[in-house]
Amino acid sequence: MxxxxxxxxxxxxxxxxxxxxxxxxxxxxxxxxxxxxxxxxxxxxxxxxxxxxxxSKEKLFQQIMVEKLQQLFGVIIPIVNNDALTLEKKMELLAENYINLLVKNPELPLFILSEIRTNPDSLKNKIHIQEFLENSSIIRQFSEKRPDVEPIHFIASLLGMTLFPFIAKPILFPNNTNFDALMEERKKLVAVWAKAMLEA
Amino acid sequence: MxxxxxxxxxxxxxxxxxxxxxxxxxxxxxxxxxxxxxxxxxxxxxxxxxxxxxxSKEKLFQQIMVEKLQQLFGVIIPIVNNDALTLEKKMELLAENYINLLVKNPELPLFILSEIRTNPDSLKNKIHIQEFLENSSIIRQFSEKRPDVEPIHFIASLLGMTLFPFIAKPILFPNNTNFDALMEERKKLVAVWAKAMLEA
DNA sequence: GTCTATACTACGATAGAC
DNA sequence: GTCTATCGTAGTATAGAC
Structure with a gap:
């Protein structure tokens, strides 16, 4: 042994x-x-x-950044690219799993976005979202249902509805009162609203 | 004289x-x-x-921050609190005016959110959104139409759909190709989708 | 592996000449 | 009002004892 x-x-x-x-x-x-x-x-x-x-400080930071990127994208990737799931089911799972993750790590998305802004190379050679998304199952399913709409619009709306409350938390929920409970009930709302967008 | x-x-x-x-x-x-x-x-x-x-550096920064806060909230406040506008009209105007502003200043929302995150006092005594929103016309109109949904969910979704593409631009649109044209067509989409959310 | 002490550089701010 | 020169300090990183 x-x-x-x-x-x-x-x-x-x-x-x-x-x-x-x-x-x-x-x-x-x-x-x-x-x-x-x-x-x-x-x-x-x-x-x-x-x-x-x-x-060095820089090297230590890189390690943390990689961890955080994996956290943030680890949730989305297996869902978005799973052909066994219907588009509707994907939306439900995405909202539920993402909000679960974010309630535990509310600072995650703003951390990543802020650091990428300051130093765009934080992302380089680490994640290639564009190529990934282009071939993803969710994009194919959406395009089939709504060939009249550029799919990135839908992705941006779905992610925006899910992530924005956490990104803008200090502004929209400055007193923090029962924020977690609101996010809990938001899971269903996001799914319902995203489905409504599919038909509109 | x-x-x-x-x-x-x-x-x-x-x-x-x-x-x-x-x-x-x-x-x-x-x-x-x-x-x-x-x-x-x-x-x-x-x-x-x-x-x-x-x-000092700090004092100079404060001046810039105040300017930027006024830019970002100057667009939203007159619309959101104008009783003469229907809820639907508010959504259309919000999407249109906000995207117009953001196409010209794409870095605006992430700048403000990032700096507030690093130093929450950037906001203190400058803007009191919660009290403002609570008494706003848009909240009243929404609550009348949808008494079953906490209005902040709707606000967060509307703002999220509008702002998120600019916040996540380096991730969602890394190559920047015809980003502005996409945002131009997004104005109508946001309005349409927000209206669909009202009924769902 | 862990500490103390220190080298080195970068930064914000000011003094003082013009 | 604008400049040059410089002070003081705070920050990253390393040398070297234990």
Whole structure:
């Protein structure tokens, strides 16, 4: 039996502690406003250790960014490209699974969009959405049903309805009162409204 | 006759040159990643002059932020609260006027949302959307038509459909090809789809 | 692997001449 | 009002002891 790398109960290795702290600080303040000292402090370790493990602030950030991109797109890809699902079922699943993810990680979409804005290369060579979408099952199904409408309009509306409340949360829901409950009931609304758009 | 402050033909005073440069750099890179030296260079003036006119990076940023908030909300407020307009007409005007504004200033919504995220006080004491929305004409009209749905869901969907393509532009439209033409045709789509949502 | 101490650079801001 | 020169500090990263 080969020796496996041991994983501690709470995965509380130094490397993981730094990563966890980096997730918090980067997603809260953004790359530019984050100081490596903040991360070190939050991780409860010395600043030098951060560079020992990750070489630089930039390299550490890249790792977090890749993680977050996978989180955000990991939900959408298996649904959108599953030919076994009807278009209607796709919309239901997308709304439900996305909102589930976002209630747990409300800062996720704005983090990614903000960092891409500041540095468009965050995305380069990591995700190629356009080619992916063009050949996707959801696009084919939509075009069949609505050949008169450019499919990207529908995708943008569906994603907009789902993601926008989280993106604009500080503006639209500044007091945060029962935001989660609203999002819970929103799952059904998005599906219903998206279906209505199909016929209109 | 009192002496008026003279306005040069192209308003090319030093102060305005700095502000114009600040608009460009801040909206492109965000507050934290912006260096005052970049602004000075772009304005074609010396770094010291920036502080002479605006005292600090922070103060200069505040001025730009207020401008941008007025731009973004200036479009929405007169429509949303105009009792003379039907709900349907409001949706048409909102889509049309917002997209007109955003085609000219595509970076506007993501700039504001990103900066609020990094520093929520950017908004404090500047705009009170919640109180404003609660008493708005559009909310009353919607509640009358659809007492079964929390109105904020509808607002979020309408704004999401309109704003999201611009917020997610680098992801959804990375090649930028005929983006403007798509947005032009989107005006009608948003209105049609929003109306369909009213009945669903 | 982890720490202390420090090098080095970049940035915001100001002093002071013109 | 505008410039040059510079101060002070904060930030990333590394050297070297333990």
């Amino acid at each position: 080969t020796k496996q790398k041991e994983t501690k109960a709470l995965d509380t290795t130094t490397e993981e502690k730094i990563k966890e702290a980096a997730r918090n600080v980067f997603t809260q303040k953004g790359y530019a406003a984050t100081r490596t000292r903040d991360i070190a402090e939050e991780a409860g370790i010395n600043l030098a250790l951060l560079n020992y493990y990750f070489r | 009192t002496k008026q402050k003279e306005t040069k033909a192209l308003d090319t005073t030093t102060e305005e040159k700095i502000k114009e440069a600040a608009r460009n750099v801040f909206t492109q890179k965000g507050y934290a990643a912006t260096r005052t030296r970049d602004i000075a260079e772009e304005a074609g003036i010396n770094l010291a002059l920036l502080n002479y006119y605006f005292r």
